[in-house]
Amino acid sequence: MSIQISHINKRFENFTALSDINLTIPDGELVALLGPSGSGKTTLLRIIAGLEEADSGTIYFNGEDTTATHVRDRGVGFVFQHYALFRHMSVFENVAFGLRVRPKETRPSEEEIKERVHKLLKLIQLDWIANRYPSQLSGGQRQRVALARALAVEPKVLLLDEPFGALDAKVRQELRQWLRSLHDEIHITSVFVTHDQEEALEVSDKIVVMNQGKIEQIGTPEEVYDRPANPFVYSFLGNVNLFHARVEQGSLHLENTALNTPDLGASKEASLFVRPHEINISVDNAEGSGIEAKLIGWRLVGPRVRVELETLKEHQKVEAEISKSEWQNIKAHENESLFVHFESARIYTGEALWNDYVI
Amino acid sequence: MQTEHRLEPKWLKPLLLGITLLFLGVFLALPLGVVFSEALAKGWKVYFESISEPDAIAAIKLTLLVVIITVPLNTIFGVATAWLIAKFEFRGKGILITLIDLPFAVSPVIAGLIFVLLFGSSGWLGAWLGEHDIRIVFATPGIILATLFITSPFVAREIIPLMQEQGTDEEESALTLGATGWQTFWKVTLPNIKWGLLYGVILSNARAMGEFGAVAVVSGHIRGVTTTMPLHVEILYGEYLFTAAFAVASLLTLLALLTLVLKSFIEWRIGKKRSLAH
Numbered sequence: 286m287s288i289q290i291s292h293i294n295k296r297f298e299n300f301t302a303l304s305d306i307n308l309t310i311p312d313g314e315l316v317a318l319l320g321p322s323g324s325g326k327t328t329l330l331r332i333i334a335g336l337e338e339a340d341s342g343t344i345y346f347n348g349e350d351t352t353a354t355h356v357r358d359r360g361v362g363f364v365f366q367h368y369a370l371f372r373h374m375s376v377f378e379n380v381a382f383g384l385r386v387r388p389k390e391t392r393p394s395e396e397e398i399k400e401r402v403h404k405l406l407k408l409i410q411l412d413w414i415a416n417r418y419p420s421q422l423s424g425g426q427r428q429r430v431a432l433a434r435a436l437a438v439e440p441k442v443l444l445l446d447e448p449f450g451a452l453d454a455k456v457r458q459e460l461r462q463w464l465r466s467l468h469d470e471i472h473i474t475s476v477f478v479t480h481d482q483e484e485a486l487e488v489s490d491k492i493v494v495m496n497q498g499k500i501e502q503i504g505t506p507e508e509v510y511d512r513p514a515n516p517f518v519y520s521f522l523g524n525v526n527l528f529h530a531r532v533e534q535g536s537l538h539l540e541n542t543a544l545n546t547p548d549l550g551a552s553k554e555a556s557l558f559v560r561p562h563e564i565n566i567s568v569d570n571a572e573g574s575g576i577e578a579k580l581i582g583w584r585l586v587g588p589r590v591r592v593e594l595e596t597l598k599e600h601q602k603v604e605a606e607i608s609k610s611e612w613q614n615i616k617a618h619e620n621e622s623l624f625v626h627f628e629s630a631r632i633y634t635g636e637a638l639w640n641d642y643v644i
Numbered sequence: 645m646q647t648e649h650r651l652e653p654k655w656l657k658p659l660l661l662g663i664t665l666l667f668l669g670v671f672l673a674l675p676l677g678v679v680f681s682e683a684l685a686k687g688w689k690v691y692f693e694s695i696s697e698p699d700a701i702a703a704i705k706l707t708l709l710v711v712i713i714t715v716p717l718n719t720i721f722g723v724a725t726a727w728l729i730a731k732f733e734f735r736g737k738g739i740l741i742t743l744i745d746l747p748f749a750v751s752p753v754i755a756g757l758i759f760v761l762l763f764g765s766s767g768w769l770g771a772w773l774g775e776h777d778i779r780i781v782f783a784t785p786g787i788i789l790a791t792l793f794i795t796s797p798f799v800a801r802e803i804i805p806l807m808q809e810q811g812t813d814e815e816e817s818a819l820t821l822g823a824t825g826w827q828t829f830w831k832v833t834l835p836n837i838k839w840g841l842l843y844g845v846i847l848s849n850a851r852a853m854g855e856f857g858a859v860a861v862v863s864g865h866i867r868g869v870t871t872t873m874p875l876h877v878e879i880l881y882g883e884y885l886f887t888a889a890f891a892v893a894s895l896l897t898l899l900a901l902l903t904l905v906l907k908s909f910i911e912w913r914i915g916k917k918r919s920l921a922h
Contacts, residue, residue: 356819357822373835
C-alpha cells in the first residue's frame with residue numbers, strides 16, 4: 286500500500302513540529318525518516334499511524350483519504366522504541382492480542398489463532414519462548430515479539446519508531462540486517478524512524494532526511510550520501526570537518542594556502558566540508574597546497590586511526606581518519622609540522638550551490 | 645548472606661532494635677493485648693452478648709453499609725482521576741493533583757463541619773432539603789458523604805504514580821492492534837494496575853471502617869440509627885460499659901489486623917512483580 290502525505294502541519298504550543306510536509310512512499314518500500322531529535326520525524330510517523338492528529342493536511346493510503354480514520358481502523362502495525370509489550374501477557378498472548386480483540390464476526394477460531402501466532406513466532410525465530418513473559422526476554426527478543434505482534438493483524442503498513450534505539454550495538458546490528466531480510470521476504474510498505482545515519486544507510490530503500498520540521502532531502506542511500514542536497518544533510522550523514530574559507534581570484538584560500546579548486550568565480554565567503562577519511566596527512570608537503578598543522582592526539586578505532594590535528598595559523602581542529610600504515614609513517618614525525626591535504630571536499634558558497642572538489 | 649560492613653559501632657544495631665521494639669511493644673502490642681483481654685475479661689458469653697445486642701448489630705450493619713457504598717465509589721473515582729492525570733495532558737493538572745490530597749490535609753472534624761454547614765437545617769441547602777423532606781445530616785447519607793470525602797484520596801494516590809510510570813505506550817499499542825477503548829481498559833490498563841489498585845482499595849476500606857472525627861460531627865449520635873462502630877465504642881465507653889466497648893473495639897481491631905495481612909500479601913506480590921521485571 287502506498288502512502289501519500291500532503292501539506293501536513295503540526296504545532297505543539299509554540300513549537301512547530303512539522304511544517305508543510307509532502308512525501309510519497311511507494312508500495313512495498315522500506316523508508317527511513319532520518320533526523321536529529323526535535324526534527325519532527327516521530328511526530329510524522331505518529332500522524333501516519335493516526336496516534337497523533339495533524340493541524341492541517343491530508344494522509345492518503347493507496348490514494349484514499351485516511352486523515353479522519355481512527356487508528357484502530359487504519360490497519361497499521363506500530364512498533365515502539367521501548368517495545369510496549371503487554372507485560373502481564375505471555376509472548377503468545379501478546380502476539381494473539383490483535384486477533385482476540387476483533388469483533389466476533391471477524392475473529393478467527395482458537396485453532397486459527399494458534400496456527401497464525403506460531404507461524405509468526407517461527408518467522409521471528411522465537412517459537413520456543415511462546416510461554417515466557419516479556420520481563421524474561423532480552424531487549425532484542427522483546428523487539429522481535431513486538432514486531433510479530435504488529436504483523437499478526439496483517440497490517441497494510443508497518444511503522445517503526447526508533448525500533449533499535451534501546452538495544453546495544455551488537456544486537457542492533459543483527460536486528461537491522463534481520464529487518465532488512467524480513468522486509469525482502471514480506472514486502473510490506475514500511476516506515477521507520479531513526480537518528481542513526483548508519484542504520485538508515487544500511488537498511489532502507491529510501492531515506493527522508495528531516496530537520497526542524499522540514500524535509501531536507503529524499504533519496505536512495507547512495508544519493509543522500511554521495512550527493513547531499515545541502516550542508517545539513519552532509520554534516521548529518523557522518524563526521525565532517527567544517528572550514529571557513531574565502532574565494533579569491535576563482536580559487537579557494539584556506540589559511541593563506543590556495544587550494545586546487547575549479548574556478549569558483551567572484552570573491553566571496555565559502556564553507557568547506559571534508560570528511561575525516563577524505564584527509565591525507567604528509568610530512569613534507571611534496572604535492573603543495575597542504576595546510577600546516579601539528580598533531581594533538583590520536584586514537585585507535587578498530588583497524589583505522591583517528592588523528593586529531595590543529596592548524597598552525599588559525600588553530601582550527603581537524604579530524605582525520607587514516608590507515609595504520611600511514612599512521613606508522615607519520616608517528617615518526619610526531620613532533621614536527623605536518624601538512625593536511627584534502628583528497629576531496631564539498632564547497633558551499635551560500636548560494637545554494639554545491640561544488641565538488643577533487644584533487 | 646550479606647557481608648556486614650563495620651562502618652558503625654557494634655552497639656548501634658542492638659540499640660536501634662531495642663528502641664524500635666520497645667516503642668512497638670508499648671504503643672502497639674500492649675494496647676492490642678489490652679483490647680482483647682478487656683473484651684474477654686468477663687468471659688466469652690458476655691463478649692458475644694456485647695457484640696450481638698441490637699445497637700451493636702445496628703452499628704456493625706451501618707459500618708458495613710458505609711463501606712459497601714463508599715469503597716466502590718472511591719475506586720471508580722480514583723481510577724478515573726488517575727487515568728485522567730496519568731494519560732492526558734491538560735491545563736491545571738498540578739492544581740488537580742493538589743486538590744486530590746485536600747482530604748488528607750483537612751482535619752476530619754472540619755470535613756464533617758463542612759457537610760453540616762452545607763446540608764444542616766440552618767445550612768446553605770438546609771431550607772430546600774427541609775421542604776423536600778430529605779435528611780442528610782444526622783442521618784446515613786451524611787455519614788456516607790463524610791466518609792466518601794475522607795477516603796477519596798486513597799485509591800487515586802496509590803495508582804497515579806503507577807500509571808504515570810507505565811506511560812501510554814501499551815495503550816497505544818492496543819489501539820493500533822484494533823482494540824476499542826473499552827477493551828484497552830479491561831485487557832491492558834486494568835491488569836497493569838491491579839495490585840496497586842487493590843492496595844488502595846484496602847487502605848480506603850480500613851479508613852472507611854475506622855473513620856471517627858468527620859462521622860462524629862455529622863452523625864448526631866442517635867443510638868442504633870446513626871452510630872457506626874467507632875462511634876458505638878465511644879458511646880459505650882462514655883457509659884462505663886468497658887467490656888462491651890472493648891468487645892466492639894476488638895471487632896474493629898480484628899478487621900484492622902486482617903487488613904494488615906492483606907496489605908502485606910499485596911506488597912509481597914508487588915515486590916515479586918518488580919523483581920521479575922528487572
